[in-house]
Amino acid sequence: AQRVTQPEKLLSVFKGAPVELKCNYSYSGSPELFWYVQYSRQRLQLLLRHISRESIKGFTADLNKGETSFHLKKPFAQEEDSAMYYCALSSGSGNTGKLIFGQGTTLQVKP
């Protein structure tokens, strides 16, 4: 079965500390993976996708097919990074918006 697992409900770090939000997936084909973020009182929005291989707001994520992981990393956390983060996988063949989401991780960055 296709599944996305985010093992941490809450991750609390101090400003300037490195951050790693974990995401593991199970999928039988070639996955397309995403990180979405929801800041307080804002809409859920795309942070980054693995095929773009880009850094957004200092965050990066590398798809590791051997470990079936797509962890989100940032070397120095900022207070404005505090938000709910969801890892998601595209479940359909081709392009489709049918996403499977993980449980979400709340990132709390303390001053």
Place this chain on the structure above:
Amino acid sequence: NAGVTQTPKFQVLKTGQSMTLQCAQDMNHNSMYWYRQDPGMGLRLIYYSASEGTTDKGEVPNGYNVSRLNKREFSLRLESAAPSQTSVYFCASPIYNGANVLTFGAGSRLTVL
């Protein structure tokens, strides 16, 4: 540039009451989706519509019905609300036709007493 608009933003219902959540997108896109967000569960797909006039079940369709009467609007109906349907509901549409990156509405917080 509204993108995806949902109404209402908040609603309180009693068990057994019915209501419809409305969603509209101004991007002229084919696909639209309804998700629910629950603590510890992430977002789960309720129903989706690949094009005007078509709808399909997602992961958690029980207790819901949908209508895609035109390209712009996709409504979600609870015929007989239950406390288990207390949730935040999100409507979404791709950022462009065929994309699997979604743009979301602001959400509708529903409480069923």
